Amino acid sequence: MATDQSASITFRVNGKDVEGHAEPRTLLVDFLRDTLRLTGTHIGCDTSQCGACVVHLDGIAVKSCSVLAVQAAGREVHTIEGLADADGSLHPMQEAFRQHHGLQCGFCTPGMVMTAIELAQSAEPLTPERVREGLEGNICRCTGYHNIVQAVLAGATAMRQ
Numbered sequence: 001m002a003t004d005q006s007a008s009i010t011f012r013v014n015g016k017d018v019e020g021h022a023e024p025r026t027l028l029v030d031f032l033r034d035t036l037r038l039t040g041t042h043i044g045c046d047t048s049q050c051g052a053c054v055v056h057l058d059g060i061a062v063k064s065c066s067v068l069a070v071q072a073a074g075r076e077v078h079t080i081e082g083l084a085d086a087d088g089s090l091h092p093m094q095e096a097f098r099q100h101h102g103l104q105c106g107f108c109t110p111g112m113v114m115t116a117i118e119l120a121q122s123a124e125p126l127t128p129e130r131v132r133e134g135l136e137g138n139i140c141r142c143t144g145y146h147n148i149v150q151a152v153l154a155g156a157t158a159m160r161q
Helices: 028-035 092-099 109-120 128-134 146-160
Strands: 007-013 016-022 054-057 060-063 076-078
Touching: 016 028, 028 054, 054 109, 060 109, 092 109, 092 146, 109 128, 109 146, 128 146
Parallel strands: 007 076
Antiparallel strands: 007 016, 054 060, 054 076
16 A cells, blocks of 8 residues: 555566555565565564575575665566476475475575575586585574585586586
8 A cells, every 4th residue: 555655666576577665664575575475585683684585686686674675676576486487396496405405494495595596606616615605694593504505506506407
């Protein structure tokens, strides 16, 4: 519902044009979850520390709790919901997380996967050390990261094939 303070915004989310109203202070993560009902993007800290809210904005992994919804106007946003194919088959990175048990409770997983995809698309070769470095902005409170690193490496290999 539009208010006197709200702005009309239009952007693409997971390949579809969306339109809505948001107050200037509305965070992208809140717009995705509350307005568009894309709840796969999680809110973990509201301070840009945990990485649970990572989405791709014009192909770059960003923490959606640090981006205003109005900043996404006219841009392309991809969330975890947009990764699987229409037939339900998982994206190679999602499949790698499943196969290598790169999750426990799953709360951090959407942000980890979105960050991992950007890492996999880098021209630099991925090593376990580089993966750990690339995931520094994503916190998992359940694992020791070993399986996550293995999943990212396997997912990157699968994405290149």
